[in-house]
Amino acid sequence: MKHVKFIAAIVAAAGMTAGSAALAKGFGHHGPKMSFEEIDTDGNGEVTKAEIQAMKDAHFAKADANGDGKLSLEEMQAQARERAGERAARMLERFDKDGDGALSKDEMPQPRRAGKMFDRMDADGSGGISKGEFEEARARHGGKQWHGHGDDTEQN
Numbered sequence: 280m281k282h283v284k285f286i287a288a289i290v291a292a293a294g295m296t297a298g299s300a301a302l303a304k305g306f307g308h309h310g311p312k313m314s315f316e317e318i319d320t321d322g323n324g325e326v327t328k329a330e331i332q333a334m335k336d337a338h339f340a341k342a343d344a345n346g347d348g349k350l351s352l353e354e355m356q357a358q359a360r361e362r363a364g365e366r367a368a369r370m371l372e373r374f375d376k377d378g379d380g381a382l383s384k385d386e387m388p389q390p391r392r393a394g395k396m397f398d399r400m401d402a403d404g405s406g407g408i409s410k411g412e413f414e415e416a417r418a419r420h421g422g423k424q425w426h427g428h429g430d431d432t433e434q435n
Contacts, residue, residue: 318326318334342350342358374386400408400416408416 315326316322318330320330320333339350340346342354344354344357345351370388371380371382374382374388376386377383397408400412402412402415403409
C-alpha cells in the first residue's frame, strides 16, 4: 500500500511539475504519462526532490527561448503551438484510416460519451434542451465552460 501511495505521489508531482512549467514537452512524455525511468534520471530506483526540480528547470529552460529567466507571451505561445502541432500530428497518425493525410468527418474521433451529455441535459425527455435545462446543467457543472462553449453561449 505504501508503494501505491508513493507511486501516486510521484505521478502527481510529475504532473504538477510539467504543469507548472506550463509548456514544455519534456523528456518523451510529460505529466501522468511520464515513465518512472524518465523522472529517475540517475537510475537509482528512487525519485528525489532534486530530480523533480531538475526536470522542472529543464522544462522552463526549454520554454525560455531567449534565456532571460522569464516566459514572455511569445515564448508561451510558441510552446503551445509546438505542443498543439505534436498533438495534431499524433491525432492524424492515429485516426487517418484511409492514409490520405487528412481527417474526414467520419474519421474524426467521437467523444466517448457522445450523445449522453445531451440526454442528461434533456431532463424532461422532450428531445430538446430548454434554456432552463441548459442553465440547470451549467449549474450542476459548477459554472465550468464546456469544450467549445464560452460563458456567453445561449441556447433557445
